[in-house]
Amino acid sequence: MKKSLFVLSLVVALSLVLSACGGTPAATEEASKTIRVATDATWPPFETVNESTKEIQGFDIDLMNAIAEKTGLTIEYVNVGWDPLLAGMAQCQYDAAISAMTITDERKEQFLFSEPYINAGQIVSVRKDETEITGPDSLPGKTIGVQIGTTGAIEAEKIEGATVKTYDTVDLAFLDLMNKQIDAVVADYPTAVAFVGQNADALMTVGEVFTDESYGIAVCKNNQELVDQINEGLAAVKADNLIPELEAKWLSSGE
Numbered sequence: 001m002k003k004s005l006f007v008l009s010l011v012v013a014l015s016l017v018l019s020a021c022g023g024t025p026a027a028t029e030e031a032s033k034t035i036r037v038a039t040d041a042t043w044p045p046f047e048t049v050n051e052s053t054k055e056i057q058g059f060d061i062d063l064m065n066a067i068a069e070k071t072g073l074t075i076e077y078v079n080v081g082w083d084p085l086l087a088g089m090a091q092c093q094y095d096a097a098i099s100a101m102t103i104t105d106e107r108k109e110q111f112l113f114s115e116p117y118i119n120a121g122q123i124v125s126v127r128k129d130e131t132e133i134t135g136p137d138s139l140p141g142k143t144i145g146v147q148i149g150t151t152g153a154i155e156a157e158k159i160e161g162a163t164v165k166t167y168d169t170v171d172l173a174f175l176d177l178m179n180k181q182i183d184a185v186v187a188d189y190p191t192a193v194a195f196v197g198q199n200a201d202a203l204m205t206v207g208e209v210f211t212d213e214s215y216g217i218a219v220c221k222n223n224q225e226l227v228d229q230i231n232e233g234l235a236a237v238k239a240d241n242l243i244p245e246l247e248a249k250w251l252s253s254g255e
Contacts, residue, residue, distance in 0.1 A: 067230055124138075146165070147173060
């Protein structure tokens with residue numbers, strides 16, 4: 001009888017241990033909700049480092065945080081240069097990336113994209129005293145500044161007779177423009193509007209937006225489940241009318 005009780009006790013003890021171990025997958029599943037999101041925080045107003053707090057902030061960051069809140073994701077942001085960001089996403093070093101990234105066919109071959117969240121075609125920016133440049137058709141024979149690896153760089157290279165100067169970050173291009181080192185900058189419309197708004201006494205945009213582009217959130221090509229989650233969250237924040245609020249907060253030209 002005592003032996004039977006001992007065996008029963010042992011079985012119960014083992015059951016409790018196995019039950020406790022059974023909690024591990026749930027904990028692992030919870031931990032898997034933390035995703036690494038890459039961003040090149042040199043592209044205000046979409047992503048930049050706050051000089052006071054040293055935190056990454058901007059339109060994209062607010063949007064991604066809102067998506068995370070809707071979907072239960074936890075985000076670990078990784079600030080990385082533009083070229084390493086693209087290469088890292090192609091190799092799935094990051095789960096996702098939000099960095100004012102235009103959806104292109106070439107990039108679709110390397111990683112997945114969410115639904116678009118903003119239209120952002122290219123526009124020309126010049127100094128306020130510029131009289132010759134009125135749009136992209138005026139750029140042959142001029143020196144154009146662009147950020148390397150962007151769709152602005154691709155479009156500038158198409159302009160015959162123009163000299164294209166590339167920069168690691170777009171703010172350096174605008175700085176050279178103000179210092180009369182180049183004649184114009186070609187950049188995404190929302191970014192150009194923000195820089196012009198911050199330097200309205202020195203800069204202006206000219207002509208119309210001359211390309212049709214949309215920003216999307218990039219996701220590792222092997223993770224369709226994450227794309228679906230992000231799209232679900234994006235749809236929810238759009239339904240809450242958050243995009244216009246973020247445009248008013250971050251993209252105001254200040255004019």
